[in-house]
Amino acid sequence: MNKKKLSFLQIWNMSFGFLGIQFGMALTGGFMSRIFQTLGAEIEDIPILWVAAPLTGLIVQPIIGYMSDRTWSPKWGRRRPYFLIGAILSSLALIIMPHSPTLWVAAGFLWVLDASINISMEPFRALVADKLPSSQRSYGFVIQTLIIGVGTWVASSLPWMVSQFGVSDSAASGIVPMSVKVAFTIGAVVFLLSILYTVFTTKEYPPEDMQAFEEEKAQKNRFVADILENIGNMPTIMKKLGVVQFFSWFAFFTMWSMANPALTEHVFKTPAPVEKEYVMSNPVQKAAFDVENTAFQKSSNEVGSYMGIYGLSSMAFALILVLYTRKRRINRKYIHMGSLILGGLGFILMYFIPSPEYLAISFILIGFAWGSILSMPYAMLSSAVNPTKMGVFMGIFNMFIVIPQIIAALGGINFVSNLLGEETINAMIVAGLSLIIAGLSNFLITEKNAITYQENN
Incomplete structure (x- = not known):
């Protein structure tokens, strides 16, 4: 199909x-560990509580990609029905999540939320490749x-923002503060409205060969066989990018799950108080617990706000690339390599900073890596994928995102960071080293059309 620019x-x-999808992801990435700690989780148990998220992605994304490839409605298109279903489910989960009464309920809702986000997210990657010519x-x-x-x-800044309007950061033991609850509700509304905007302002191309599409769609019981066949036939560039993705996403999963306990402890000096270490029936000890808990909740707001900076710098990174790529070619390989290495240095710097305000420097550097992770691998991959299977291949590519997260959650973070010592901040050093390895792994990529697309004028 000759797609117009x-x-x-x-x-x-x-x-x-994607604005709404990222609201959901940033709220969970920035504040889920805080919710877990508030509900009584020990620091070493936090990664395993996150395992639901990548496990869900491993299962859901290939299925949704396969299903969306085989979906067509003259009114709703191919990808948009999945955007909408995922948005409705995600919004409901975001509203309920911070009201979880116990740790296991919060972990369960993280599972539901991540499954719902994946239903919306995977088709968005495919939609860009569906709609745009290779040159764009x-x-x-x-x-x-x-x-x-x-x-x-x-x-990432929402809890801090709403607290500035007088919404309380304080709460009783085992209760998530109202500032977090309000922030998650706002996130739910933004999620749904932004998805609706895309659904009603975007049209999709129909299948190029409708007869072949209907014949393939009519085939029964081919799902597992098709997925396995496509995994076996994945392009070489996908395998090489998989190595880069493995170390990239190990690093960012480490940040999402461990940045709040690491930074509140190492940088802000306000670790989460452990309730069992206090005699809560003693008014003096209860008052001491409340003071320390409020300090932890406030510094957690600050951590979230600083984490928002990596979104801001990734936005600046993307804006520069938007202006540049409108008229010029770029070397995707070296841009991705340099960005990942800078992000790795940002993580390592966290160990050495003398006061919280220097976290801005770390997260600016991390934002360069994040901006590149969200664009360069997909641009390189889309040059080598059959357009009729874009959804399923994007779903399969997601395996290289979720498998490192599963490994990290099942003990990878604790094992590697404990090699450096017992301090929680060591997890951020592990994230930094992992990103640097990811950057250097770009040397594996040699396919010219993936590195730099040459448009034929």
Whole structure:
């Protein structure tokens, strides 16, 4: 199919729903560990409580990709029905999540929320490749990254923002503060509205060969066989990018799960108080616990706000690339390599900073890596994928995102960081080293069309 070039506004409209998806991801990434700690989780148990998220992605994304490839409605298109279903479920989960009464309920809702986010997220990756000619794909994924950066920045700062309007950061033992509850509710509304905007402003191309599409769709009981066949036939570039993705996502999963306990303890000097160490029936000890808990909740707001900076810098990174890629080619390989190495240095710097305000430098550097992770691998991959199987291949590619997260959750973070010592901040050093390895792994990529797309004029 000869796809026409789209305007900036058209690409913006088709990508805008990612604002809501990123609200959901940033709220969970920035504050889920805080919720777990508030409900009584020990620091060493936090990674395993996150295991639901990548496990869900491993299962859901290939299924949704396969199903969306085989879906077509003249009114709703191919990918948009999945955006909408995922948005409704995600919004409900976001509202309920911070009201969880116990740790296991919160972990269960993280499972539900991540499954719902995956239903919306995977088809968005495929939509960019569906709608844009190869010459615009770097541009399209970068615009998507720009929107993701906005979402990360705003959502990560939401608890701090609402607390500035007088919403309380204090709460009784085992209760999530109202500032977090309000922030998650706002996130739910933004999630649904942004998805609706994309659904109603974007049209999709029908299958190029409708007869072949209907014949393939009519085949029964081919799901597992098709998935396995496509895994066996994945392009070489996907395997090479898989190595880069493995270390990239190990690093960011480490940040999402461990940054709050690591930074509140090492940088802010306000670790979460452990309730069992206090005699809560003693008024003096209860008062001491409440003071320390409020300090932890306030510094957690600050950590979230600083984490929002990586969304802001990824937005700036994306904006520069948007302006550049509109008219010029880029070397995706070296941009990705340099960005990941800078992000790795940002993580390592966290160990050495003398006061919290220097966290801004770390997260600016991390934002360069995040902006590149969200755009360059997908732009490189889309050059080598059969357009009729874009959804399922994007879903399979997600394996290289979730498998490292599963390994990290099942003990990888604790094992590697404990090699450096018992301090929680060592997890951030592990994240930094992992990102640097990811950056250097780009030397594996040699496919010229993946590295730099040459448009035929």
